[in-house]
Amino acid sequence: MxxxxxxxxxxxxxxxxxxxxxxxxxxxxxxxxxxxxxxxxxxxxxxxxxxxxxxxxxxxxxxxxxxxxxxxxxxxxxxxxxxxxxxxxxxxxxxxxxxxxxxxxxxxxxxxxxxxxxxxxxxxxxxxxxxxxxxxxxxxxxxxxxxxxxxxxxxxxxxxxxxxxxxxxxxxxxxxxxxxxxxxxxxxxxxxxxxxxxxxxxxxxxxxxxxxxxxxxxxxxxxxxxxxxxxxxxxxxRPWIFATWDHPNSVDHAGIWRKMCQYITDDFAPPTALRRIGMFAKYYAANFQFGHSFRMAIGNARTMAEAHDRAEDFFSRSPALLATPSYAEI
Ligand SMILES: Cc1cc2nc3c(=O)[nH]c(=O)nc-3n(C[C@H](O)[C@H](O)[C@H](O)COP(=O)(O)O)c2cc1C
Missing domain, CATH: 3.20.20.70 (Aldolase class I)
Structure with a gap:
């Protein structure tokens, strides 16, 4: 193929x-x-x-x-x-x-x-x-x-x-x-x-x-x-971008974040997992209007539990989305 x-x-x-x-x-x-x-x-x-x-x-x-x-x-x-x-x-x-x-x-x-x-x-x-x-x-x-x-x-x-x-x-x-x-x-x-x-x-x-x-x-x-x-x-x-290319669809941002965290936890040992989640957060944050706060909150988390709680807090406030993500400076 x-x-x-x-x-x-x-x-x-x-x-x-x-x-x-x-x-x-x-x-x-x-x-x-x-x-x-x-x-x-x-x-x-x-x-x-x-x-x-x-x-x-x-x-x-x-x-x-x-x-x-x-x-x-x-x-x-x-x-x-x-x-x-x-x-x-x-x-x-x-x-x-x-x-x-x-x-x-x-x-x-x-x-x-x-x-x-x-x-x-x-x-x-x-x-x-x-x-x-x-x-x-x-x-x-x-x-x-x-x-x-x-x-x-x-x-x-x-x-x-x-x-x-x-x-x-x-x-x-x-x-x-x-x-x-x-x-x-x-x-x-x-x-x-x-x-x-x-x-x-x-x-x-x-x-x-x-x-x-x-x-x-x-x-x-x-x-x-x-x-x-x-x-x-x-x-x-936007890991969904390929699948929704011709047919834009609504996206469950919190659900996709949780899955990414779970999959990283499944494949990486804890200290590396936390680093990889922080790295993913840097780009994922570009979806949101106040993404920098998400990026900082996850990037500074000392444990997975802290990263989890901070992300849940962010998503519970229904963060506003950006139509065009901005990541050029990352
Ligand atoms: C964090 C980061 C890691 C990258 N790692 C690789 C790599 O391992 N191999 C590679 O060929 N290119 C790598 N690249 C370059 C990308 O594959 C791509 O060529 C570049 O980001 C431009 O495409 P984009 O504007 O769609 O991001 C990397 C780019 C970034 C930002």
Whole structure:
């Protein structure tokens, strides 16, 4: 089904995917997402490739997958020299069918070990990693990229790499059209999607600052050459967004919050669970007019019980909703 979503040149009704977000798209969130109706495909958060060798696939909230999670793509944070043969073999034996290479991460700690967007820049390492990955992975292989580094000649470097990834045999690319130096400060240049799509026959998934159905429809011309769109932060704010895309529905915000807390508690040990709930609250708060008070109340809670009581107090006051969530500053 993931492949069907990626038919090149699909017009007007691109498939909708949930982006990888470190600390957010863990097994508990994906459980909630699936229960609310799912989406075309969901990405795990980026997984340190070497760690795959020692992960407990039955219990780890990073790699654990429930039966209702269809079309789950495992994203690897990989660097040249990682034993991709063993890593990909382990994923295959665990029933994984789709792998994504993270060539986009702008975080200093990731770039410092020559992974993420730094791997996209270093063409020798990129060639080595992508070629090895293709050789050892018979399943769906995709990559997530940015525009590269904001330096003169970036268009030629970008073109060279995109065309290499096509020749190498990848199945699709996701483009988040920002430079790595931009982090999230400048806007995503979605208008570059048609140009990027013209460089390759690979299906292109468009990502970056995309909102709800109305917003995406307003970007029609920029997105027509995209085979799919991918939502990141908006999917955390509104995990129901995919299921209600064409048919907006009333939403039980308190009920969804309670489920998220329960699912996080099921999958994480207590200290991490509290942190993950605080992180989720940061984005979930963007649904409400006085969301900052919710965000602070949950973020400062010292125990799960305190977080629970504070959230119940907030929802008991029927908080007013925002028509358009604002999360750009988070
Ligand atoms: C908190 C956070 C964590 C992220 N983690 C990842 C990650 O693990 N892998 C990745 O490829 N991108 C990661 N991203 C980037 C998102 O996948 C996405 O490209 C970006 O947020 C832009 O899309 P959006 O505007 O729909 O959020 C992360 C972004 C945020 C805000």
């Amino acid at each position: 993931f492949e069907e979503c990626l038919i090149r040149g699909r017009r007007y009704a691109p498939a909708r995917f949930c982006a990888p977000l470190a600390g957010y798209t863990h097994s508990a969130f994906r459980r909630l997402l699936a229960e609310l109706g799912g989406c075309g495909a969901a990405w795990t958060e980026m997984l340190a490739a070497r760690q795959i060798l020692s992960e407990d696939f039955a219990r780890s909230p990073y790699v654990r997958r429930r039966p209702e999670e269809v079309n789950l793509i495992f994203q690897l944070m990989v660097k040249a020299g990682d034993p991709l043969d063993r890593i990909l073999d382990r994923l295959g034996t665990q029933g994984v069918t789709a792998v994504d290479l993270n060539l986009a991460c702008d975080a200093f700690s990731i770039r410092n070990c020559e992974a993420g967007s730094a791997l996209f820049e270093n063409f020798d390492s990129l060639r080595r990693v992508a070629t090895e990955a293709r050789r050892h992975w018979p399943g769906q292989l995709t990559a997530k990229i940015r525009l590269g580094s904001r330096k003169p000649g970036w268009e030629a470097r970008f073109t060279e790499r995109v065309q290499f990834l096509e020749t190498c045999g990848l199945d699709a690319l996701t483009l988040h059209p920002r430079f790595f130096e931009d982090k999230f400060k400048r806007r995503s240049q979605i208008e570059l999607i048609p140009w990027a799509a013209s460089l390759t026959r690979l299906p292109l998934i468009a990502n970056g600052d995309l909102g709800d159905a109305t917003h995406v429809a307003s970007l029609g011309a920029s997105l027509q050459s995209a085979s799919a769109i991918m939502l990141g932060r908006m999917a955390i704010v």
